[in-house]
Amino acid sequence: MYTPIEKIRDVFPFDPFKAIVAPRPIGWISTISKAGIPNIAPYSFFGAVSSDPNMLGFTSSGIKDTLENCRETGEFVFNVVSGELLEAMNQTAKALGPDESEFDFVSLEKAGSHLVKPPRVADSPAALECKVVSIRQLDNLEGGKTESWFTIGQVVGVYINPKYITTDKRFDTAKARIPSRCGYMDYMSAGEVFELLRP
Numbered sequence: 001m002y003t004p005i006e007k008i009r010d011v012f013p014f015d016p017f018k019a020i021v022a023p024r025p026i027g028w029i030s031t032i033s034k035a036g037i038p039n040i041a042p043y044s045f046f047g048a049v050s051s052d053p054n055m056l057g058f059t060s061s062g063i064k065d066t067l068e069n070c071r072e073t074g075e076f077v078f079n080v081v082s083g084e085l086l087e088a089m090n091q092t093a094k095a096l097g098p099d100e101s102e103f104d105f106v107s108l109e110k111a112g113s114h115l116v117k118p119p120r121v122a123d124s125p126a127a128l129e130c131k132v133v134s135i136r137q138l139d140n141l142e143g144g145k146t147e148s149w150f151t152i153g154q155v156v157g158v159y160i161n162p163k164y165i166t167t168d169k170r171f172d173t174a175k176a177r178i179p180s181r182c183g184y185m186d187y188m189s190a191g192e193v194f195e196l197l198r199p
C-alpha cells in the first residue's frame with residue numbers, strides 16, 4: 001500500500017514515521033544553564049553521526065531548555081539509559097521551567113563530569129561528554145525554516161561504569177539492557193546480541 005505524504009494522516013490516524021524509523025536509541029541529554037541549573041531530558045531524534053572524531057546529534061522540536069543550554073554553554077553529556085533507569089528517563093521528559101532541575105524532580109543522582117560542566121547520571125552504564133560543534137535550524141523542501149533544531153556535539157570524554165566493562169575491555173551493551181524508542185507510546189528492549197562479520 002502506497003501513500004503520498006500529503007495523504008498520510010487521512011489514511012493512518014497516527015503518522016507511522018516514528019514507528020517505521022525504529023527502534024531509535026534514546027539520547028538522555030544533560031546540560032547546565034548559564035545560571036548553573038542542571039537539566040536533563042530524553043531525545044530520540046538522536047544518533048551517532050560520525051566517528052573519527054566521534055560525534056552525536058539530536059534534534060529539538062521547537063526551542064527547549066536543552067537547546068538553549070547547548071547554545072549558551074556549548075556543552076552536553078549523553079547518558080545511556082539502562083533498563084533500570086527507564087522510568088526515571090521518562091519522568092525527565094516533563095516540561096519544567098529553565099529554573100527547575102529534572103535531576104531534583106526525579107531525585108536522580110548526579111555525578112561530576114571531567115571535561116564539561118553538565119553532570120552525568122551517576123547510575124548510567126556510560127556517559128559521553130560532548131562539546132557542541134554546530135547547531136542548525138533545519139530547512140524544508142519549500143525553502144522555508146522548520147521548527148527543528150539539530151545540535152551536533154563532538155565527544156571529548158568517555159565514562160563507562162566499571163560494572164559494564166567486560167574482562168576483554170569491551171562495553172557490555174547487552175548487560176545494560178538499553179531500551180529504545182519506537183512510534184506511538186511504544187518502546188523496545190534490546191534483544192539478542194549476535195556477531196556478523198563484514199564481507
Ligand SMILES: Cc1cc2nc3c(=O)[nH]c(=O)nc-3n(C[C@H](O)[C@H](O)[C@H](O)COP(=O)(O)O)c2cc1C
Nearest residue numbers: 041042043044045059060061064065066093094095
Ligand atoms: C523517549 C522520549 C524521546 C523524546 N525525543 C524527543 C526528541 O527527539 N526531540 C524533542 O524535541 N523532544 C523529545 N522528547 C520530549 C522532550 O524530552 C521533552 O519536551 C522535554 O521536556 C524537553 O526538556 P528540556 O526543555 O529540558 O530540553 C522525547 C521524550 C521522550 C519520553
